[in-house]
Amino acid sequence: MLESQDLKLFSIHFWYEKFQSVALKTILIEIPPILLQKLQSDESDVNIEEICPHEFVTEVKNAINTLDKNVFVKNNWHAPMDAKMFSFGNQLKVTNLDDLSLFLSASNIISEDFSTQSSIPFYIALKPWKSIHPASEFRCIVVNKVLRGITPRDWPTYYAHFKDEGPVIIETLSNFYKENIADVFPKRHYTFDVIISFPDQPCIIDFGPLNSKTNLYAFSWKEISSLFDKEVPEEVAPIFRYLDSDIGIMSRTDAIYKFANAFT
Known part of the structure; x- marks a missing residue:
């Protein structure tokens, strides 16, 4: 977990706009309270489509479609690297809401980040999937x-x-x-x-x-x-x-x- 003084400055929602022209394209979507509560409680099998507001679900689906249904996901600070083992091909590739639900709910890294008390908003950050050497x-x-x-x-x-x-x-x-x-x-x-x-x-x-x-x-x-x-x-x-x-x-x-x- 980051130190409290680092939470804002190293959150992607803080720096992305300033560096958007020289950074990997990212779509930021604020996490609704109901989903944040589930992730903070370390509850498994979170189903985004079932528990989240329709507006959030639609926004996430549109973002996944915009990124050609091949998406890399992280939160404000970290990717759910510890959840790769649950994915097909051991890759953090998101193609639909079920993939996103799995990675967010199965990751202790994500849970620990979201368990911190902070005045800043929590986001999911969706990026185009790239095969990077x-x-x-x-x-x-x-x-x-x-x-x-x-x-x-x-x-x-x-x-x-x-x-x-x-x-x-x-x-x-x-x-x-x-x-x-x-x-x-x-x-x-x-x-x-x-x-x-x-x-x-x-x-x-x-x-x-x-x-x-x-x-x-x-x-x-x-x-x-x-x-x-x-x-x-x-x-x-x-x-x-x-x-x-x-x-x-x-x-x-x-x-x-x-x-x-x-x-x-």
């Missing part, structure tokens, strides 16, 4: 409003093209951050996730807090947290950390250790 997804780490680290989200997996394309990836994401995010997102320390599909510009997937619970993939919290008190010029290039050779199966810890002290 793991090598195109990156987590970017911002410290003191400077982009300091870039890591593949599929870590530690070796991709040979990173060695040649690394400088282009660094330049692309640095320019994208400066032009679209740096002066807009209000926090000093945070992460943002993007997809790069050349020749298109990067596309924002999500924003997240930067703390000891954040998955930093190729980086450790110890080395990133040490940067908090260090002011650096905005011109400093971020470190793009990736495996530069195919060294077989490695644990995340071993892979991080291989690159220790990169910021010193």
Whole structure:
């Protein structure tokens, strides 16, 4: 669960409008009280069509149809990743209301998010389903409003093209951050996730807090947290950390250790 101060700033309903032109298309629908109550009570087998107001049901159906009946779903902050096991093909693909009901009611992640007391509205966020190559997804780490680290989200997996394309990836994401995010997102320390599909510009997937619970993939919290008190010029290039050779199966810890002290 997010810290209370992060609930609003990292909720997609807060940031999506500001970054809509450079983010993955999303349809936001506010959750009615009756459905929220069911999800908060951790009640299984929630049937959206049976319990929810007709207007909400119609809005959700229209959104699913608008997205060609191939939809990825999340709430304000998280996707129901722990409910994938109940799906066909182990995918969080929504094609109808039954799929949506299943993922929302079967997910402890969703239940925990919605159990928090907050003055902000709760949403479902529906996005077009995309088959995204793991090598195109990156987590970017911002410290003191400077982009300091870039890591593949599929870590530690070796991709040979990173060695040649690394400088282009660094330049692309640095320019994208400066032009679209740096002066807009209000926090000093945070992460943002993007997809790069050349020749298109990067596309924002999500924003997240930067703390000891954040998955930093190729980086450790110890080395990133040490940067908090260090002011650096905005011109400093971020470190793009990736495996530069195919060294077989490695644990995340071993892979991080291989690159220790990169910021010193």
